[in-house]
Amino acid sequence: MISLDSSKPIYVQIAEWLETEILRDRLKKDEKVYSQYQLAEMFTINPATAAKGLTILVNEEILYKKRxxxxxxxxxxxxxxxxxxxxxxxEEKVIDLVNEANYLEINEQSLIDMIKKANEEIRKESK
Structure with a gap:
């Protein structure tokens, strides 16, 4: 969801939230997305802020406008x-993870094992 406490601008959070909705198949290709006014109401934000989030996705060719x-x-x-x-x-998260593992002197195989275990747990939960 959207966090007012985040250092990330709200319009970026709106764009990322819509991306996640697309990745989860809650919004499918050629399906109409929420308007800036609907987003503004949903998240209690200014419609102009919501419009900026939508514009990011149009510029990245994730969304298109139908006049x-x-x-x-x-x-x-x-x-x-x-x-x-x-x-x-x-890639950024992997770099951060490997750096942290190095600081904690966790070897590569142990890190791989931790990732595999976390992946197995996530797959079990999603069933």
């Missing part, structure tokens, strides 16, 4: 988001 109808999910949205998060977010 007079609103914004819709592009056919390639999920793939674009996956690639973006893989190259930006996930």
């Amino acid at each position: 007079g109808l609103g914004m819709f999910v592009t056919k390639e949205a999920k793939k674009i988001i996956q690639n973006k998060r893989k190259t930006n977010l996930l």
